[in-house]
Amino acid sequence: xxxxxxxxxxxxxxxxxxxKGDGTIDWGDSLVVNPWDEYAITEAVLLKEAxxxxxxxxxxxxxxxxxxxxxxxxxxxxxxxRVWDGALDGCDSLGYAEAVAAAIRKLGDVDLVxxxxxxxxxxxxxxxxxxxxxxxxxxxxxxxxxxxxDVAARxxxxxxxxxxxxxxxxxxLPAVISVxxxxxxxxxxxxxxxxxAAKAEIPVWSAADLGLDAAALQPRTQQLRxxxxxxxxxxxxxxxxxxxxxxxAKLIDRLIEEKVL
Amino acid sequence: MSQGxxxxxxxxxxxxxxxxxxxxxxxxTLAGGGPVTAAVFGQGxxxxxxxxxxxxxxxxxxxxxxxxxxxRFEPFVALLAQIVREHQPAIVLAAATIAGREVLAxxxxxxxxxxxxxxxxxxxxxxxxxxxxPVLGGKVxxxxxxxxxxxxxxxxxxxxxxxxEPDPSRSGEIVAVAPVLAEDAIxxxxxxxxxxxxxxxxxxxxxxxxxGRGVGGPEGFDPVRELAEALGGAVGASRAxxxxxxxxxxHQVGQTGKVVSxxxxxxxxxxxxxxxxxxxxxAKVIVAIxxxxxxxxxxxxxxxxxxDLFEVLPALTAEVRKRLG
Ligand SMILES: Cc1cc2nc3c(=O)[nH]c(=O)nc-3n(C[C@H](O)[C@H](O)[C@H](O)COP(=O)(O)OP(=O)(O)OC[C@H]3O[C@@H](n4cnc5c(N)ncnc54)[C@H](O)[C@@H]3O)c2cc1C
Ligand SMILES: Nc1ncnc2c1ncn2[C@@H]1O[C@H](COP(=O)(O)O)[C@@H](O)[C@H]1O
Numbered sequence: 001x002x003x004x005x006x007x008x009x010x011x012x013x014x015x016x017x018x019x020k021g022d023g024t025i026d027w028g029d030s031l032v033v034n035p036w037d038e039y040a041i042t043e044a045v046l047l048k049e050a051x052x053x054x055x056x057x058x059x060x061x062x063x064x065x066x067x068x069x070x071x072x073x074x075x076x077x078x079x080x081x082r083v084w085d086g087a088l089d090g091c092d093s094l095g096y097a098e099a100v101a102a103a104i105r106k107l108g109d110v111d112l113v114x115x116x117x118x119x120x121x122x123x124x125x126x127x128x129x130x131x132x133x134x135x136x137x138x139x140x141x142x143x144x145x146x147x148x149x150d151v152a153a154r155x156x157x158x159x160x161x162x163x164x165x166x167x168x169x170x171x172x173l174p175a176v177i178s179v180x181x182x183x184x185x186x187x188x189x190x191x192x193x194x195x196x197a198a199k200a201e202i203p204v205w206s207a208a209d210l211g212l213d214a215a216a217l218q219p220r221t222q223q224l225r226x227x228x229x230x231x232x233x234x235x236x237x238x239x240x241x242x243x244x245x246x247x248x249a250k251l252i253d254r255l256i257e258e259k260v261l
Numbered sequence: 262m263s264q265g266x267x268x269x270x271x272x273x274x275x276x277x278x279x280x281x282x283x284x285x286x287x288x289x290t291l292a293g294g295g296p297v298t299a300a301v302f303g304q305g306x307x308x309x310x311x312x313x314x315x316x317x318x319x320x321x322x323x324x325x326x327x328x329x330x331x332x333r334f335e336p337f338v339a340l341l342a343q344i345v346r347e348h349q350p351a352i353v354l355a356a357a358t359i360a361g362r363e364v365l366a367x368x369x370x371x372x373x374x375x376x377x378x379x380x381x382x383x384x385x386x387x388x389x390x391x392x393x394x395p396v397l398g399g400k401v402x403x404x405x406x407x408x409x410x411x412x413x414x415x416x417x418x419x420x421x422x423x424x425x426e427p428d429p430s431r432s433g434e435i436v437a438v439a440p441v442l443a444e445d446a447i448x449x450x451x452x453x454x455x456x457x458x459x460x461x462x463x464x465x466x467x468x469x470x471x472x473g474r475g476v477g478g479p480e481g482f483d484p485v486r487e488l489a490e491a492l493g494g495a496v497g498a499s500r501a502x503x504x505x506x507x508x509x510x511x512h513q514v515g516q517t518g519k520v521v522s523x524x525x526x527x528x529x530x531x532x533x534x535x536x537x538x539x540x541x542x543x544a545k546v547i548v549a550i551x552x553x554x555x556x557x558x559x560x561x562x563x564x565x566x567x568x569d570l571f572e573v574l575p576a577l578t579a580e581v582r583k584r585l586g
Contacts, residue, residue, distance in 0.1 A: 013398040013516060014535055025401065035517065094370060125357075125378045129366035132334065138448040139334040141363055144510075157452065161511060162359050163464055164273045165456035167331070171449035181517055182510050220375030220409030227393070227402040229542075236549070238565045247566050248576035251548065252584060254564055260468070260525040260546045261492070261581075 001053030001151040003112045005044035005077070006100055006131070007037040007068045008059045023225025033068045036116025038186040039179050043146070044114050045076035046184060051151055054078050056107065060088065060099045066202065073197035074189035080200060081107075085207035092219040097130035099217075102210035104135060111151060115178040117142065132176040140169055144182035265296035267350035267412075268318070269341060271360055272301060272309045273332075279465055280356030280419035282316045287383055287422050288354050289317045291390075295351075298322060300344055300438075302337055304330035307435075314433035317425050321433065322348075326440045331451040332360045338367030339441040345372060345412050352390065357416035358464065369414040375407040376414040379520075381421040381543070390415055398516045398539030419464050420522035421543070461495040463512065468494030468525045469544075471514055473537075474501035475530015475551065475570055482508055484574035485529060491581040497521065497541075499531045515540035529570040533558025550574065 009031040011017065017025050033041075041057060048055040057072030059065045060083040069080035083099050091099075104110050113135075115128040132139035145159040147168065157170040161180055189197070207217070239254070241247035255261040266288040271278035288297045299318035301309050303325065310321040322344060328336050341364055345353055353368070355361035357379040369376040377383075380392035381402075390413045391406040407413040463469060470492065472485040482496065489496045497519075498512040514521055516539040526544035531537060533549070533556060541547070542561060549562035550573045559565045566573050 011397065013400070013539070017397060017400060019401055023404075092375070094373070094375075097370060125362055126366035126369070126376050129334070129338075129363050130370035133338060133367045133370040139363060139367065140449065141334070142359055162332070163278075163462050165454055167451060168453040168455075169333070169449050169451050175448070180510070218409070220373070220407060221377060222406050222408045224391075224404045224406055226396075227404060229395075229400070229402060236559050236562045236565045238554075238559075238567060244568060244572040244576035245580070247568065247573065248580040251564055251566060251577065252580050255525065255546065255548075258546050258563075 001048065001051040001111050002056065002107070002109050003044045003047050003053060003114060004056045004058055004104060004107065004110050005037070005041050005072060005114045006058050007034060007041060007072065007116065008061050008065045009068045010034045019226045019228050023227070025226050031064060031067065033071045034116055036118060037068065038116075039181055039183050040114045040116040041072050041075060041077070042184050042187045043179055045187060047112070047146070047149065048078070049076070051149065053151070056081060058083070058100065058103055060084065060096050060103070069202055070197040070200075071189065073200050074193035075187040076193070080202045081205060082202055083205045083210065087207040087212070087214065087217055090219060091217045092221045093124040093127050094130055094220055095217040097127055097134055098212060099207070099210060100127075100131045101134035102212055103205060104131075106205070106210055111173045112156065113137075113174070113176045115176070117178050117180055128176065128178045135174075135176065138171045138175045140171060140175060140177045143177045143179045146183070265298060265350050266292040266352040266354060267298045267300060267345065267348065269353070269355040269361065269364060270299045270301045270309060270313050271356060271358060272303050272306055275303065275305050275308060277309045277312055278356060278358055279424065280358060280417070282424040283419065283422040284354045284356050284417050285313065285317045286425040287417060288352070289425065291352055291383070291385060296320065298348065298350065300324075300341065302329045302340060310435050312427060314435075315427035315429060315431050317431070319433050321435050322438045323435055324438045324440055328440050328442065328444050328447065331454065333447060333449050333451065334363055334367060335447050335449065336440060336442045337364045338371065340438075341365070341368040342371040343441050344438065350412055353412050353414045355416050357418050361416050365414050365416050372412065373409075374412050374414050375409045376416070377405050377407065378416045379418045380415055381418050383415060383417065389413065395543070398536060399520075399542050400535070400539070418520070418522065457511070461493070463495045463497055463514065463519050463521050466495035466521070466523050468492045469497045469514070469521055469523045470494055470527045470529065471497030471499065471531060471541075472502055472508070472529050472570075473499035473531030474505070476502060476507065479507040481530075484571060484578070488527070488574050488578045488581070491578045491585075494523070494525070499537050528558050528562070529574055531558055532556045533561055
């Protein structure tokens, strides 16, 4: 069984970011593995261990994203692949999806592709589904549990969390899934894992290696600028009162005035 | 020539997803005088189609079929892509629900169209969609635009746009469309659905009462639940409470949980970490109840009560019940 986990680095959400006068952002230097992807990478490793298979960690991006790949190797992925090419510079989410799908096709024997739910940075929230569609595979999103995976029978059964409840779906392989945090407890790299990852050779595949043509990478959307959030009106009004009852009555009055009750 | 706006209207077991009407409202605005078409996929969805007309659709394309009874990626994406190719709408919209995100992204990828996701503001500049989306866990806004030709796709964050009221005098055309995939061409089969019952879904809720580590244990959610019930609202939680196992993950609000936009968000025993804020900062009115006057949540809140949630929440519940008579 061959499972591929697709990931990249994102800025740390706990870091402060400031929008500059020209509408760009200083991302700071604290890039971390996309927190959603920690579950995805862990799941890939757990599955390959359970099924004596192979796990590949894949990213499309500049060498800024090398860390996400090393993290994957350090917790147990067998190989890492980075896709990058000048031709990818400035492409949008659909272009990245073309590249991911092409890399998966080049790997050839892939049974399952795992993604984190969305990116913590610019969260285009479309990449995963675009990859699935480009591959023409089933997409099982928001997976909280893999109930069964039978590689020989080419079948996977998962629980998906939806707004309406938990859907249990069975699908044939190959398939693309995205996972939510219920799926596992993220693995953390061991010292030995980190040493191994540091020594690993990570191949870089170019657009030509993947047979990607310029038309497929043409962006359909453009990021124009960033803006600060509008400041929330006024500051907090602390409701005072001698007793909890008095405070409660005052607060309810305010909420009725605000027309939210 | 491409014209008009198409809205994918989501439903579950014949019940429309309220956020779809918000998308329909935006469709009317963006269409100017042009036609607004709704597309409804499911089984037994006639009443949803009729409501779509009352909410602003001129025409509804209805695919009523057993293969569409439950949401599945392949048949829904294939059908939406087919409809878009055939009708060539200028714009395609849906609510940014789980299914809405998947269906529009899948169809846009198939067509090679541009998609703006989870937007909170939408306009047309020179015929191209321009949108504002919260990014980086809601800390900053990103302004993005469609640049490609052909149909332009966008998903709208639930509760960021007003829903049009139903107008019983409106009339429109209902057109039946056939599914694209037969059952044996669909790789996935739904085996079971365990519905969330009795509780109001966080994404739809106009009022949410959330508890954090400050509730101290699973039974600490009782006063949270009682207030939510008295207010007709839903129960949310911080990650600390979820990780402690006091309440299931589906209640988690924040960066790795749900993003909500209620009219009223009451945070009890929640410090207001940036990752929690990512899920609730667009609420209209935020109330913080915390015994620590320095808790960061007070910086975000409109109203605050400094005190013990085990005294404040029951007092609020009693007061609400008293006023409602
Ligand atoms: C990658 C990542 C993703 C994350 N995603 C999320 C997410 O999606 N959602 C989320 O919520 N968090 C998320 N977090 C965690 C987040 O950083 C905080 O740790 C978490 O929100 C803290 O939860 P809390 O406010 O309930 O707990 P605490 O920070 O411990 O706060 C508890 C508060 O309760 C108050 N309190 C205690 N007792 C009482 C009482 N009796 N009455 C009144 N007040 C009382 C205390 O004064 C304190 O302010 C994420 C973190 C990371 C790193
Ligand atoms: N360029 C990329 N290379 C690899 N993975 C990506 C890339 N962009 C997004 N992803 C992954 O796709 C998932 C969803 O991203 P998004 O749809 O952009 O929110 C996350 O698991 C990301 O790590």
